[in-house]
Amino acid sequence: MQPPLMTRHHRRIRRAKLRARSELDIFQWNKHDFAEKDFTIPKHYDTLERIDYDKVSREEFIERFEEKNLPVVIRGVMEGWGACKNWNSETFLKKYYSQPFKVGEDDDGNNVYVKMKYFLKYAVNEGLKDDSPLYIFDSGFVKRKLTPVQKRRISGSSSSSSSSSDPKSKRPGKRLNASDSSGDEKTKDQDSSVVGFKRPRSGSSSPSGSKKAIRIYGQRDSGTGSRAGSSERDEKNEKSRKREEEHASTLLDDFSVPKYFKDDLFQLAGDRRRPPFRWFVVGGARSGTGIHIDPLGTSAWNTLTSGHKRWCLFPPGIPKDIYDPSMKPFDREAVSWFHHVYPRFAANDFELGKKYGMIEVIQKPGETMFVPGGWPHIVMNLDFTIAITQNFCSPTNFESVWLNTRHARPKLARKFRSELERLYKKTGRCFYKDLLDKCRSLAYVPMLRMSTDDSTSSSSSSSSSDSDGDLSSTESESDIGEICMCHKCKKKRRKEARRANKEKKSSSSD
Ligand SMILES: O=C(O)CCC(=O)C(=O)O
Numbered sequence: 001m002q003p004p005l006m007t008r009h010h011r012r013i014r015r016a017k018l019r020a021r022s023e024l025d026i027f028q029w030n031k032h033d034f035a036e037k038d039f040t041i042p043k044h045y046d047t048l049e050r051i052d053y054d055k056v057s058r059e060e061f062i063e064r065f066e067e068k069n070l071p072v073v074i075r076g077v078m079e080g081w082g083a084c085k086n087w088n089s090e091t092f093l094k095k096y097y098s099q100p101f102k103v104g105e106d107d108d109g110n111n112v113y114v115k116m117k118y119f120l121k122y123a124v125n126e127g128l129k130d131d132s133p134l135y136i137f138d139s140g141f142v143k144r145k146l147t148p149v150q151k152r153r154i155s156g157s158s159s160s161s162s163s164s165s166d167p168k169s170k171r172p173g174k175r176l177n178a179s180d181s182s183g184d185e186k187t188k189d190q191d192s193s194v195v196g197f198k199r200p201r202s203g204s205s206s207p208s209g210s211k212k213a214i215r216i217y218g219q220r221d222s223g224t225g226s227r228a229g230s231s232e233r234d235e236k237n238e239k240s241r242k243r244e245e246e247h248a249s250t251l252l253d254d255f256s257v258p259k260y261f262k263d264d265l266f267q268l269a270g271d272r273r274r275p276p277f278r279w280f281v282v283g284g285a286r287s288g289t290g291i292h293i294d295p296l297g298t299s300a301w302n303t304l305t306s307g308h309k310r311w312c313l314f315p316p317g318i319p320k321d322i323y324d325p326s327m328k329p330f331d332r333e334a335v336s337w338f339h340h341v342y343p344r345f346a347a348n349d350f351e352l353g354k355k356y357g358m359i360e361v362i363q364k365p366g367e368t369m370f371v372p373g374g375w376p377h378i379v380m381n382l383d384f385t386i387a388i389t390q391n392f393c394s395p396t397n398f399e400s401v402w403l404n405t406r407h408a409r410p411k412l413a414r415k416f417r418s419e420l421e422r423l424y425k426k427t428g429r430c431f432y433k434d435l436l437d438k439c440r441s442l443a444y445v446p447m448l449r450m451s452t453d454d455s456t457s458s459s460s461s462s463s464s465s466d467s468d469g470d471l472s473s474t475e476s477e478s479d480i481g482e483i484c485m486c487h488k489c490k491k492k493r494r495k496e497a498r499r500a501n502k503e504k505k506s507s508s509s510d
């Protein structure tokens with residue numbers, strides 16, 4: 001029998017899957033048949049308060065929710081956003097057709113990208129059956145460095161697969177098709193799209209010096225000429241250039257930060273040091289974000305422009321093994337949690353859910369979820385969703401963020417503090433002095449001992465960390481004792497853990 005024809009689309013998706021979740025055989029993506037299961041809940045399970053954006057002032061919001069560290073859903077934030085009109089599959093296809101978006105990370109911490117055209121096709125085809133489909137979780141949508149290979153591709157000057165120039169095709173142990181020219185190019189450390197500042201060296205904060213390596217969606221790299229002699233290709237390039245110019249507005253122009261969340265103190269750390277803080281999030285039913293606490297004590301807002309997200313939140317301080325128990329034989333995907341762990345909270349008329357203050361929400365289009373710092377939460381998409389989310393440090397959550405940052409990201413904390421000092425000297429504003437006083441008064445407070453899952457498993461793929469591995473991708477950005485939590489050390493530890501695991505496996509199979 002003839003093997004089924006693999007189109008370029010299939011190859012791209014297959015490759016992204018293999019890289020983003022190498023632990024999963026390509027045929028195992030629907031092994032649990034979760035697509036057959038109903039994950040909706042009755043409306044009345046969602047009891048979280050809703051407020052109207054135009055009726056609640058910033059001061060009132062801070063007093064009632066931010067200071068009390070309470071979650072709430074805000075309605076009406078999207079009024080006037082370009083996203084209302086522009087954020088849908090058709091427009092994405094027009095504007096971002098060939099642009100790569102991050103869907104996960106490979107085992108070496110390199111980003112895995114899929115072009116919008118492949119992703120959207122996947123989402124309405126085989127993605128409908130996958131247990132936990134690929135999920136765009138991209139913080140690099142503002143600017144992204146391009147590899148020479150990407151640049152050539154975007155300019156249309158190279159269609160060669162050139163596996164030798166593509167470092168990922170050299171990786172051992174990966175079933176990559178050498179002739180598979182990349183639509184899911186990885187660019188190491190360019191984009192730190194993992195929620196929660198997991199990958200601090202963000203491409204969205206590329207130093208301005210590397211101009212030629214930066215692309216802003218909707219803009220085009222100049223000077224990347226097309227291959228000489230191919231007039232047809234030139235014409236095509238010209239057409240696509242025109243199309244891109246026509247759609248020159250960026251995703252960033254399509255939303256604005258709600259008035260409640262305008263304070264963004266991490267800005268002070270400068271672009272180079274500031275961790276990634278905003279993500280463009282797109283995915284189909286059952287994709288989602290595994291249970292986590294947002295990192296560095298930050299709070300977050302998450303505006304859903306279409307579709308429905310199912311959330312569970314737990315108040316801070318609940319032991320991790322209660323809300324995040326071992327899920328063997330399941331992976332750590334959000335859908336696995338809802339299948340395997342949630343029923344324990346729901347049993348006996350929500351005995352455990354009530355005991356631990358679990359909050360359930362079905363977020364609807366146009367609603368914005370406020371997630372206060374320190375709240376473990378889990379999110380699963382119930383249908384095709386598009387969202388934008390941002391984490392922030394404000395004067396209200398500053399103390400907790402400072403304590404976390406001081407430990408987990410000491411360089412960032414130093415830079416932040418020296419910037420506060422500089423600004424205070426320059427402006428004399430009490431705002432800076434108050435923050436500096438807080439830093440001083442916290443100088444002798446011991447390091448926070450928050451839960452050790454203090455980071456996120458952002459996309460469905462990166463949430464699928466090795467469940468035995470205590471050095472999983474869901475490990476803490478924040479305090480875990482004396483272990484250095486910088487990106488490099490975490491990566492090194494992950495590698496070591498993987499090596500140890502492999503050795504363990506091979507010795508047990510001997
Ligand atoms: O929309 C999602 O998948 C969840 C996002 C989230 O939890 C986060 O951004 O921290």
Ligand SMILES: [Fe+2]
Binds near residue numbers: 294371377
């Ligand atoms: Fe989160």
